Amino acid sequence: MIVYGAILSPFVRKVLIAAAEKGLEVEQRPGGMGQGGDEFIEASPFGKMPAFRVPNGRGEGRDYLLADSSAIVHYLEAAYPALPLIPAEPMARGEVVWLDEFADTILMAAGGKLFFNRVVAPLFLKRPGDLAAADDAERTEIPHILDWLEQRIGPKREFLVGGAFSLADISVAVMFANVRGAGVALDAQKYPNVARWLAGVEGRPSFAAQNARMEKILTRVRAEAG
Ligand SMILES: N[C@@H](CCC(=O)N[C@@H](CS)C(=O)NCC(=O)O)C(=O)O
Missing domain, CATH: 1.20.1050.10 (Glutathione S-transferase Yfyf (Class Pi); Chain A, domain 2)
Incomplete structure (x- = not known):
């Protein structure tokens, strides 16, 4: 899993911290404010960080892409429900x-x-x-x-x-x-x-x-x- 964005963004840190709390390995790559090139813009069409990519996440060579910190954490929660961050109650x-x-x-x-x-x-x-x-x-x-x-x-x-x-x-x-x-x-x-x-x-x-x-x-x- 790849997270695009800079560490100074609270939204990027939100995702990195959520992943760490769940014991998930993510790779951080540059993205936003002129960084990250085409691969970032593909994941974040409006240029906002963080963006997120699961290589081949949709199968048949198609990546799964998201561009919003809350959306990414909700995906992580549903995909990796152990160590929950969003209560069921x-x-x-x-x-x-x-x-x-x-x-x-x-x-x-x-x-x-x-x-x-x-x-x-x-x-x-x-x-x-x-x-x-x-x-x-x-x-x-x-x-x-x-x-x-x-x-x-x-x-x-x-x-x-x-x-x-x-x-x-x-x-x-x-x-x-x-x-x-x-x-x-x-x-x-x-x-x-x-x-x-x-x-x-x-x-x-x-x-x-x-x-x-x-x-x-x-x-x-x-x-x-x-
Ligand atoms: N609702 C989005 C907000 C993302 C956002 O506004 N990120 C800022 C950095 S803190 C950004 O990408 N700014 C650069 C820009 O707008 O070009 C989220 O939660 O991910």
């Missing part, structure tokens, strides 16, 4: 799908403004980001989201849905590495429940491995930029 399943969507839209909208304008634009695209938009997201959107998460997690919960680690934990937690990368540290005094939950999730080997790769790239690119 109806209410828990609905909540996991909702929190995955919350992460991909609401949290990404806020975190993306921070990470794109403070990191991607100046360091990778070599042009100024919209720093006012980033500052506004830090001042208004991020606190609103954290207030809500703090309440939802509460003082006892280890995971976001029920008593088990799930796709919801992956999808929400991956966004925090980008928020941190954009210079916004989580205030553990103000958000102790979020801090406890995040430390537990990011302490898993699947997360630690990908976050270390991301940190290494950010450190190198910042050093190069001076």
Whole structure:
């Protein structure tokens, strides 16, 4: 199985972490933002990362292709049901799908403004980001989201849905590495429940491995930029 995309994308890390949690071997190849060539565009016609390929997945030499992080994780869950990341119980399943969507839209909208304008634009695209938009997201959107998460997690919960680690934990937690990368540290005094939950999730080997790769790239690119 091949995952196309860059490690700085939270959506790419979502897929790599889900695969690692399931004990699946995947090969990561470049894709997106001008990388990956025809083989990437074949898998992701609109150029979004991550994209996914199972060579000969459809038989008779035909590959199975997908281009969306949630779609890829749902495929992995159905194809490899051991070590589940999406619960079967109806209410828990609905909540996991909702929190995955919350992460991909609401949290990404806020975190993306921070990470794109403070990191991607100046360091990778070599042009100024919209720093006012980033500052506004830090001042208004991020606190609103954290207030809500703090309440939802509460003082006892280890995971976001029920008593088990799930796709919801992956999808929400991956966004925090980008928020941190954009210079916004989580205030553990103000958000102790979020801090406890995040430390537990990011302490898993699947997360630690990908976050270390991301940190290494950010450190190198910042050093190069001076
Ligand atoms: N809903 C998609 C979103 C994918 C997405 O927006 N990826 C961004 C990177 S974080 C991307 O490919 N950006 C490059 C572009 O739009 O050209 C998913 O979950 O995979």
